[in-house]
Amino acid sequence: MSNELPEIPTEEDDLFEHYRIVVDKGQTPVRLDKFLNQHVANASRTKIQNGIEAEAVKVNDLASKASYKVKPYDVITLSLPEPPRETDIIPENIPLDIIYEDDVLLIVNKPTGMVVHPAHGNWEGTLINGLVYHFNNLPTGRNGEGRPGLVHRIDKDTSGLLVIAKTEFAMSFLAKQFFDHTIERTYQAIVWGELSEASGTITGHIGRSAKDRRVMSVYADGSEGKHAVTHYEVLKPLRYVSLIKCNLETGRTHQIRAHMQSIGHPIFNDTAYGGDRILRGISNGTYKAMVRNCFDELPGQALHAKSLGFIHPTSKEWVQFDTDLPKNFQNILDKWESYVQYQ
Structure with missing residues (x-):
């Protein structure tokens, strides 16, 4: 499946998002509205429905209903209006750390x-x-x-x-x-399970998922996406989860999240990559309550960009910066350590 956008949009085109989707040969029949909800990023169900009703969505150059069943090799085109916004970015007095x-x-x-x-x-x-x-x-x-x-x-x-x-x-x-990939970026993450190796390297092309354009998939055969390399080291195995350190050799969208999912160890509480479910241990009793409590305390996935190193533009010397784990991240780590210690 491919999405093609105009290279030089006109002023009118600037008001719309343009998509052209060629359906994969292995696609099973599915309603048009459901297919588009799965394959068009950042578009709400209402926006898709309004586009279909306004005949801004066409299949093989013909306006189609939401109930139309998408088939292999169908060519779907969309012209969806972008949300209204100011041309200039509005300054806001937001505290910055x-x-x-x-x-x-x-x-x-x-x-x-x-x-x-x-x-x-x-x-x-x-x-x-x-x-x-x-x-x-x-x-x-x-x-x-x-x-x-x-x-x-x-x-x-x-x-x-x-x-x-x-x-x-x-x-x-x-x-x-x-x-040039000479920046040093180190992340720490809590992932599900204990990894079989204390350290390792994950290599696999990363590209948009064919099933859900909002997330990324790993294409180990290199058939899709871009080359991506993540180096990891286990800092603390905790039976059901592990604290790991990741160094990025490349910087692809959702790289660590997609790579860790691909080896069966999604990041804890990562809703997009399956980490927001209990993937290790028995899902009942005290254990279940403890995990749910951790989910509630952490507003997103347990992933923190901890350090950053590069050559300074003026001094031309290497500089390195580091930060502590966020309080809620550290609290969750403490809970896991305490739970494992007394089990």
Whole structure:
């Protein structure tokens, strides 16, 4: 299946999201509305339904009903309106946990639940909204895109360190290190189960899932997606879960989350990758209550971008930054240690 977007949109096209989907040869018959809900990211059920009713959704160039059964090789095209938003990013007085700052960059410790930059459904309250309030004239990078100072990003429900560029040169200098994979990024995560090896490397292309475009899949045969490498080390095995350290050699979307799921150890409380269910131990009694209590305390997946190292744009020397685990993350780790100790 493939999605194709216009390379040079007109002013009218800017108001819409354009999709062209060629259905896989192995697709089983399924309702059109259900198929689109599974394969179009960031589009609500209502938005899909409205698009079908407005004949903005066509199958093989013909307007189709929601009940139409999608078949192999069907060509589906969509022109869905984007949510209304301001052209300029609105500055917001959002407190930022800045652990380091100089003339050319700053290091921010992002909390769980904060979106990094404005996008579908999150035009306000993002890290970028806060940055443009606290800092003037942040560089925008290529094409003047609305992501001032942003060199890289982490998921909404992942906490941890981000480097923000304050000058155009710093942005280019740092971006090249990310492109060359010379940035050192270390994450810590709680994953389900005890891994068979104390350390290892997961290699597997990562691309959009054919079943659900909102998540990523690992294509070990390299047939889809982009090359991705994650190195891991077990820091603390806890019978039912493990605390691990991950170093990214590449930086793909949801890389650690998808890679850990692919080897049978999804991240604890990761709703998108199956970690929000009890995957080890007996799902009853005291144990079940303890796990549910942990789920309730952690607002997202147990994944924290703990350290970040790179060559500084001005001094040209290696700099390294580190942060403690968030309090709720540490609390959950303590609960697991205590539970295992007395069992």
